[in-house]
Amino acid sequence: MQTPKIVILGAGYGGLITSRQLEKTLKNGEAEVTLINKHDYHYISTQLHKTGAGTAPDEKITLHIPDLLKTGKVQFKRGTVQNVNFTAKKVQLESGEVIDYDYLMIGLGFDVSTFGIPGVEENAFKIKSFRSTKAIHNHMLRQFAAFKEDQDPSRLTFAVAGAGFTGIEMIGELIEAMPKLCRKYDIPVSETRIINIEAYETVLPGFDQKAIDFTAGYLRKNGVELMTSTKILECSPTSITLDNGEELPSRTLIWSGGVRGNTLLEELALPISKGRIVIDKFLRVKGMDNVFCIGDAALFLKNDGTPLPPTAQVAIQQAEVCGPNLVATLRGQQLKAFEYHHKGTVASIGNKAAVGKVFGLKISGLFAALMKQVIEARYLFVLGGPGLVIKQLFRAGKPQSELAVSKQK
Ligand SMILES: Cc1cc2nc3c(=O)[nH]c(=O)nc-3n(C[C@H](O)[C@H](O)[C@H](O)COP(=O)(O)OP(=O)(O)OC[C@H]3O[C@@H](n4cnc5c(N)ncnc54)[C@H](O)[C@@H]3O)c2cc1C
Incomplete structure (x- = not known):
């Protein structure tokens, strides 16, 4: 029997953390896993505003994807996805290359909504x-x-x-x-x-x-x-x-008027609502057993019928369930239903202030700014463990927390 092929589209939070989950869960040789992304770097999208303003060096915002894949169980392929043939189970790249899959995970993220405003x-x-x-x-x-x-x-x-x-x-x-x-x-x-x-x-x-x-x-x-x-x-x-x-x-x-699912999703012959792919409680595309979709590309409806917001927090939690569910599918085991646990939201206002709510506690000012850095560090921890947190913290020469504290004086 041929080794099953799992293909992951997009190396954002959703795609990368699903890959890490597969690295942890799959036995050697149990499946061939390929992670496809437009660039060979992952950008930390929750910090893109810093790149825009030039307040963080590029090395703090981008991470070399192959460095994040440690076990050899997931192969990285640089390429831009152009289309997917779900009947033939083939991913078409812009380069003309075609990649076969048995199981697919779509994590192609978001696009910006401009609501047709002229210009x-x-x-x-x-x-x-x-x-x-x-x-x-x-x-x-x-x-x-x-x-x-x-x-x-x-x-x-x-x-x-x-x-x-x-x-x-x-x-x-x-x-x-x-x-x-x-x-x-x-x-x-x-x-x-x-x-x-x-x-x-x-x-x-x-x-x-x-x-x-x-x-x-x-x-x-x-x-x-x-x-x-x-x-x-x-x-x-x-x-x-x-x-x-x-x-x-x-x-x-x-x-920054709003986001929607990646516009490419509309080219795919899949159930779409509000620009996002409709998924079931196991994170599979509605009506498909072998295609999963998570993060900003996915529309997951809560019990009250409202959708989960497009956030990194949702993408990460979904990836933590999606990886094991992909493995359960190929092993013919029971899948786990996804449940979202909201931990809070903190919006930064530069380095010295932020506002939000964490575990039900309302916070603002410098304390909230420090809390935001703890949240960002947690994302890094999930992506690459303590080593990555330390590496990124000291990459800019000065750790972020030190910056925040020195501004207090
Ligand atoms: C400025 C900013 C601040 C934010 N702050 C927060 C925050 O504080 N907390 C929070 O929870 N969320 C925050 N978010 C939202 C969060 O960043 C997104 O919800 C999250 O990135 C979604 O993850 P994802 O994996 O679905 O997609 P993405 O992170 O968008 O990843 C998609 C990946 O797919 C790749 N890709 C796209 N198209 C193709 C293609 N055709 N072929 C190959 N690869 C492709 C992209 O290059 C990218 O690597 C913020 C977003 C922004 C923009």
């Missing part, structure tokens, strides 16, 4: 991948350099669309980044503007009032112009049109 797709910057956020930082550097030549204020007007979780984290990093950039280009900070545009009445819609007030106060204290109850109607390379009639001269709109 946003073409002109706004997206917090989507390492490359897309690196493009934000490079663009900002070009704007600072060009301002020295033409003094055009639109160059130093940085707008973030959306004051939800990701938008606030992006704004927080811009607050951190601005003084350093101004020093580098010898431009007064007063020449720069950071604007946060949000269609809802408040920042962090869905958070409790205390967190909302803390965040709005912190942003204002740091010079951020908050435009709540304001919708973006259009975006051009040099301006943003708002529904209050204002034409905001800005060459940088960073879009």
